[in-house]
Amino acid sequence: MKTFIISIMLSLTAAVLSAQEVTVLDEARLFYAPLNVNVAQDGDSYTYTINESRSRQFARDPIGFMKANFDIQSFIAHTADKKYHSYLVTFNSANGSLEADFNKEGELLETRQYFKNVLLPAEIRNNVYNDYQGYTLTKAKYSARTKGEILANATYKIKLENGKDKQTLKIDARDSGVGVAVN
Template sequence: MKTLIISIMLSFTAAVISAQEVTVLDEARLFYAPLNVTVAQDGDSYTYNIKESQSRQFARDPIGFMKANFDIQSFITQTARKKYHAYLVTFNSANGSLEADFDKEGKLLETRQQFKNVLLSANIRNNVYKDHQGYTLTKANYSARTKGEILANATYKIKLENGKDKQTLKIDARDSGVGVAVN
């Protein structure tokens, strides 16, 4: 009786296994995208809009943020059928942007950064306060350019007000002190 039950179960299992069809799935492309961003394309230019929750991290170190959250080689693979000669990738946040130019192999050629309402470093803040007592900081903007990953120039443009008196300072961010003041 045992052998009859085992034989029936083996026959039933063999029938079920042979009745199934093999389904061939289409190729699936997967890539790592830690940012949940919206992407807009205009020719060979792509714009990534960064969410508000990540904008502080982005403004603190834009190039480091790009390196940590954007893989140019994966991007080139995804757009390979378009055969671009260069890529312009822009990262936008509420307070600023980073434009990065890459060649067709993915080498970083240059970047341009523009940020508004930035937090100044402690030594710059202290120098401005010491040299311009009575003034209130109303605006602090930051702009920078790199050649490859080497910082070519970086400037803070600061607006100060004391009643009706206004001053604009331009500070070289690569130096530790206050640079040339312009009215």
């Protein structure tokens, strides 16, 4: 019996020691891609379609969203074999878009923003409400252009209705101190 127990112990020890074999795995490449998007290419133009779940965040601050979720230097590195002189990157969502022009070094040259169905900033909303009593806001659009990151122009175009009366207003967002589309 003593021999049987010793042989079982030796067998278990041998099994445990042989199970300690080191397995070397192949290299795994990981990268951070916070935008779970569809990408389309047309020449040196690339279009990113933003998921509905991120579209409010995108509309709130399009340039900030682009900076946080898009690395132009990495993008240039991935397209280095094409040797572009400039890049046009468009971000589309259900309510609007941001077009960004970059030079070959990755510097932001200009942007164009277009958004529909935006929620007007509180200051503009209150002024319109006070000046147009009885009217209902039916459409609100926002468009803006930047040179680099400096806002060159920003406009809200809103449509108001009161029965058969209709009004269309263009409001310069820079004059009101507001220059970001908020949804």
